[in-house]
Amino acid sequence: MQKKEQLTAYISACTSTFFCGLFAHGYILTNTIINHDSMPVIRGSGDGVALGRWMWTLWLKADLINTPWFNGMTNIILMALTATLLIYIFQVKSPIRAALIGGAWVTCVANTTLFLYCQLIPVYSLGILLSVLAVYLLKKLPGIGGIIGFLLCGILAMGAYQAYFELTATCLLLNLAIYIYTELPSFRNIAKKGFYYLSLLLTAMLGYLGVTNLICSITHIPMATYQGLDGMGIMNIETIFNGISKSYLSFFTANSAIWNAAICKLLDVSFGVVWAAGAIYLVIDLIQKKKKICALCCGLIALLFPISSNLVYFYGAEFVHSLMLYGNIFLILSLLIFVPVKERESVSRSLIRALCGASVVVLSLLLLLSNTLLANQAYTSQEKRQNAAIEYWKDVVTEIKHVEEYSAEMPIALVGYNEDSSIRQLDIVYFNSTLAGMTSAEQFLNFPIYHDWLRPGFFMNQVGFSGTFATFEESMQLKEKAEIQAMPIYPQEGSIAVVDGVLVVHFSNL
Secondary structure (H helix, E strand, C coil): CHHHHHHHHHHHHHHHHHHHHHHHHHHHHCCCCCCCCCCCCCCCCCCCCCCCCHHHHHHHHHCCCCCHHHHHHHHHHHHHHHHHHHHHHCCCCCHHHHHHHHHHHHHCHHHHHHHCCHHHHHHHHHHHHHHHHHHHHHHHCCCHHHHHHHHHHHHHHHHHCHHHHHHHHHHHHHHHHHHHHHHCCCHHHHHHHHHHHHHHHHHHHHHHHHHHHHHHHHHCCCCCCCCCHHHCCCCCHHHHHHHHHHHHHHHHCCCCCCCCCHHHHHHHHHHHHHHHHHHHHHHHHHHHCCCHHHHHHHHHHHHHHHHHCCHHHHCCCCCCCHHHCHHHHHHHHHHHHHCCCCCHHHHCCCHHHHHHHHHHHHHHHHHHHHHHHHHHHHHHHHHHHHHHHHHHHHHHHHHHHCCCCCCCCCEEEEECCCCCHHHHCHHHHCCCCCCCCCCCHHHHHHHHHHCCCCHHHHHHHHHCCCCEECCHHHHHHHHCCHHHHCCCCCCCCCCEEEECCEEEEECCCC
């Protein structure tokens, strides 16, 4: 009977992940949506080795299919596998809880952000799977086999994205809490297991840093400084205190920080109250069982939980965005794992526990609805902005070609900051949020002007124009000429003209 219950939970998690994934991300499977990173490319991986994300480079070399459908379905399938691993790790037997875990995992804000970086969905998704697989192997395989599997998966997961280290760490911390609450071990055994988990995490981090340095040496590509991810493990007092405060803020405002909607504010407040009530209940329950050491350790884990879920804040990053914050999903996961929603005999022990159990189910369903709405609004609004901006640039190219003196060899200078309100108005009209990967109409208008690395690829791959462009520095020098400053602002007549053998498109004097 126990095996049948577990199998039902696995099937429930997989099915829920698949269908919730389709509802949340189905739009992007059949529509190509670009952002600031993918504006100039059809496919690519960025400078993976320099950023310490060498799994990107391995993925690019594999030269597999790269379409929204393939990449999106890869994510949904890998997230279904990951949800199944979570069900095993935490021994979830309730099909209701298993379904909610799978749905929450695939629709969470960090995974929605991932879909906005469509060209790299498979390697990011593999990193997420590996970060959880590490804990599964440690639990499944006895002795040295489990340790080697944990370290190997942990290193590879960080090679996809260093931020996914927090998934592995939080899985272990939650597993430790379950061990304490269910087994009621002595302080010595608690300390032994805690030290064991911590040493494994540190070894995995050191292993990742060693592999990364080795790859950089072999490829002769130096490690770049970006978002503090090249300085993992390097902390000072200021970093620690800032990290703690930001971790707590991120953990308890995970929804409203991304989408300033009433439902998100309600979810954040409600989840925070229920989570705090659940943590207090566990501690009181252990005290009543005369297990004060266990109660103290569980209380300490509750305090550490928001921190382990947001370890990226301790990398020294200047800016942390939604793609890095997958760990916040463990707020709802921890409630679904600890608070029964079906076993009536456990619920009846306490009014608090009963209220938590009912609240978790309702809040989880609201979270799925909120995340699904957020994803679909983000995708459709992003597509409308990008299509409007691309049509705008196509009109610019058409007018360039209509200039009598223009030839294919003539350099084109895009001069000045583009303030065209007809396109920028889209940032107000269409849905907006702080999801990383959402590119504003203003960025679509000005990134091709300011970024030399982006300009040729954007015009070739998105606009269908292979002109010769002046560099941004050359355009800035041209802007100082009185003749150009006197030109009308695009799209007014006379805003496109040939000056000293260069075709100038005058957007502003800014």
